[in-house]
Amino acid sequence: MKKVAGPLKLDxxxxxxxxxxxxxxxxxxxxxxxxxxxxxKLSEVIKQPQYQPLPVEKMVAILYVASRGQLDDIPxxxxxxxxxxxxRFLESERATILAQLAASGALxxxxxxxxxxxxxxxxxxxxx
Amino acid sequence: MALRxxxxxxxxxxxxxxxxxxxxxxxxxxxxxxxxxxxxxYGLGDxxxxxxxxxxxxxxxxxxxxxxxxxxxxxLGDAKGVKEGDTVKTTGRVVEVPVGQALLGRVVDPLGRPLxxxxxxxxxxxxxxxRIAPGVIVRKSVDTPVQTGIKAIDALIPIxxxxxxxIIGDRQTGKTALAVDTIINQKGKGLVCIYVAIGQxxxxxxxxxxxxxxxxxxxxxxxxxxxxxxxxxxQYLAPYAGVAMGEEVMEEGVQLDGxxxxxxxxxxxxxxxxxxxxxxxRSCCVARPAARPTPETSSTxxxxxxxxxxxxxxxxxxxx
Numbered sequence: 001m002k003k004v005a006g007p008l009k010l011d012x013x014x015x016x017x018x019x020x021x022x023x024x025x026x027x028x029x030x031x032x033x034x035x036x037x038x039x040x041k042l043s044e045v046i047k048q049p050q051y052q053p054l055p056v057e058k059m060v061a062i063l064y065v066a067s068r069g070q071l072d073d074i075p076x077x078x079x080x081x082x083x084x085x086x087x088r089f090l091e092s093e094r095a096t097i098l099a100q101l102a103a104s105g106a107l108x109x110x111x112x113x114x115x116x117x118x119x120x121x122x123x124x125x126x127x128x
Numbered sequence: 129m130a131l132r133x134x135x136x137x138x139x140x141x142x143x144x145x146x147x148x149x150x151x152x153x154x155x156x157x158x159x160x161x162x163x164x165x166x167x168x169x170y171g172l173g174d175x176x177x178x179x180x181x182x183x184x185x186x187x188x189x190x191x192x193x194x195x196x197x198x199x200x201x202x203x204l205g206d207a208k209g210v211k212e213g214d215t216v217k218t219t220g221r222v223v224e225v226p227v228g229q230a231l232l233g234r235v236v237d238p239l240g241r242p243l244x245x246x247x248x249x250x251x252x253x254x255x256x257x258x259r260i261a262p263g264v265i266v267r268k269s270v271d272t273p274v275q276t277g278i279k280a281i282d283a284l285i286p287i288x289x290x291x292x293x294x295i296i297g298d299r300q301t302g303k304t305a306l307a308v309d310t311i312i313n314q315k316g317k318g319l320v321c322i323y324v325a326i327g328q329x330x331x332x333x334x335x336x337x338x339x340x341x342x343x344x345x346x347x348x349x350x351x352x353x354x355x356x357x358x359x360x361x362x363q364y365l366a367p368y369a370g371v372a373m374g375e376e377v378m379e380e381g382v383q384l385d386g387x388x389x390x391x392x393x394x395x396x397x398x399x400x401x402x403x404x405x406x407x408x409x410r411s412c413c414v415a416r417p418a419a420r421p422t423p424e425t426s427s428t429x430x431x432x433x434x435x436x437x438x439x440x441x442x443x444x445x446x447x448x
Contacts, residue, residue, distance in 0.1 A: 001273075001282060001283065001286070004283065005283045005284065005286070008283055008284070009283075009284055012284075045279070046279050046280050046283070046284075048278060048279050048280070050302075050305050050309065051305075051308070051309060051312065051339065051343060052309075053276065053277020053278060053309045053310070053312055053313035054277050054278075054279060054313075055275075055277070056275050056282065059279050059282055059283065062279075063279070063283055
């Protein structure tokens with residue numbers, strides 16, 4: 001969890017700093033725009049409905065995916081849908097990754113690669 | 129049947145042997161005056177500080193003021209049942225609460241009396257509520273997280289077993305919701321949760337209990353309630369009672385689904401929102417919370433590890 005939490009905190013902090021500034025600036029360079037998009041998706045992914053606590057492996061999975069920029073081109077209103085769809089996908093078709101995450105509690109390179117592959121497989125179906 | 133004299137004497141002899149006079153020695157006093165939930169009692173020369181006193185009608189009191197001739201006691205219950213001239217007995221026990229297995233899944237008041245209509249509490253042990261906290265040496269440093277199940281907390285401001293966390297926010301901002309979600313998430317994770325509600329409306333507490341039950345979280349939770357209409361000393365006792373129950377789990381362990389859970393126990397205390405910000409204190413300390421809760425604050429103590437954390441670090445999580 002710490003591995004994904006580190007970049008997450010940084011991205012969110014930078015987003016917060018930029019967000020107020022961006023309201024006034026008219027012409028933003030690409031780097032800033034990307035930062036803003038990333039922060040927006042992260043803020044959206046952090047949201048959670050009441051009475052639905054998540055097991056840690058799902059949390060790590062979705063935060064890893066978000067920190068790798070895989071949510072950047074999903075329209076913000078659909079991020080929630082992506083999240084629940086991704087959980088279902090992991091549960092049904094990549095259950096081994098979830099089990100590995102739950103058992104080891106650490107994000108090894110192998111699990112990270114597995115998540116990269118999983119999201120690559122899930123995205124086209126979702127975006128279509 | 130003819131009664132022989134031999135039979136008669138043996139019957140009389142066994143009756144004499146079985147006779148037990150059973151004299152009971154108790155220190156008693158008489159109520160001089162009662163008002164504002166406080167009783168002045170004449171007598172009770174050997175009452176000790178914070179001793180539980182028994183009033184007629186099963187009401188208990190706490191001896192707080194020990195004066196030369198009188199004892200000032202706070203009534204832990206409905207003071208209407210106590211009147212001048214009533215006899216008060218000492219119980220020989222400093223304030224203690226029933227603890228142990230029998231409390232899991234129940235809703236009780238700070239003295240351990242059941243509030244949930246599920247029958248009496250069959251507790252086998254009681255534990256004193258006031259205790260000296262373990263010192264620094266016996267504590268272990270924090271190394272295991274408490275999984276709250278809430279992304280924002282577990283990722284950005286994680287909390288460990290043995291820590292305390294304060295949740296501050298205006299009313300209706302989701303403070304209790306955070307605590308309740310954490311309790312729900314502890315199902316099957318080997319953490320016993322204690323929810324202490326101080327000064328809240330009983331209807332609110334009832335709703336929370338119903339939510340916990342509907343998510344199957346009540347089985348590993350103890351709910352301690354000192355509602356808004358309960359006297360102040362009872363509300364004051366509530367977090368200490370909760371921690372005493374938690375210490376029992378920590379030191380002796382309880383059985384949950386066939387496994388002995390000894391390690392952690394979580395307790396959450398909440399209090400009503402006053403006009404303005406309400407402070408909520410999530411305390412993961414082994415021993416009692418360091419600060420005494422005032423009517424405005426609520427403390428949430430969660431997860432003490434079995435060998436006790438070495439330094440109870442306090443982190444403040446401001447609810448944005």
